[in-house]
């Protein structure tokens with residue numbers, strides 16, 4: 001799946017899980033929206049296994065997935081390291097058992113160190129900005145410098161002002177990763193059967209519904225985007241603001257044919 005489709009499915013899943021988000025520490029409408037945005041962003045994380053620096057003469061350029069290109073050389077270098085460690089693209093980081101557990105655990109561990117915690121939060125903000133780029137005016141958040149600056153300032157602000165340590169973050173990371181893997185499972189390329197990638201010859205699991213980037217994928221992504229909006233309206237205080245608009249429409253609908 002394309003980064004954009006992963007983001008939309010992540011946003012939809014984040015919105016759908018809002019009724020349970022309170023149980024992992026999500027408090028208040030701002031954190032509810034952060035929860036949904038984090039799911040959307042981290043749903044692109046597993047493709048951190050695909051990227052590298054491509055040399056055109058003496059000019060280096062970043063290639064690979066959305067997350068790999070996000071912060072230029074920083075994320076591309078990280079992506080090529082992760083790709084090697086995970087046995088290539090759509091291998092270890094797409095293991096439905098290991099990947100959510102490891103990414104979630106790393107996020108939980110990062111919370112114990114100020115700088116590691118800021119780095120994870122910045123990555124989350126950067127990815128969330130990418131996920132939400134369709135509703136953000138302009139393209140600043142999609143440029144390397146723009147994204148780095150906003151994400152770094154955001155992480156600094158969140159670490160300085162949050163009165164508790166975003167204990168829900170590892171859950172949003174693990175959840176986003178699960179959604180990503182399920183999304184890739186739908187495609188022809190599929191995902192590895194858990195643990196089989198370790199030896200270098202993974203057995204594949206695939207629903208084979210469509211090829212990455214096919215028209216069907218765009219239709220599915222649009223449906224997820226609509227579901228995300230419906231979920232946010234239904235499960236956050238936004239509903240209170242929209243009720244005066246929605247209620248008259250609902251009550252004036254004919255009850256019998």
Ligand SMILES: [Zn+2]
Pocket residue numbers: 001046047090094180184
């Ligand atoms: Zn993927």
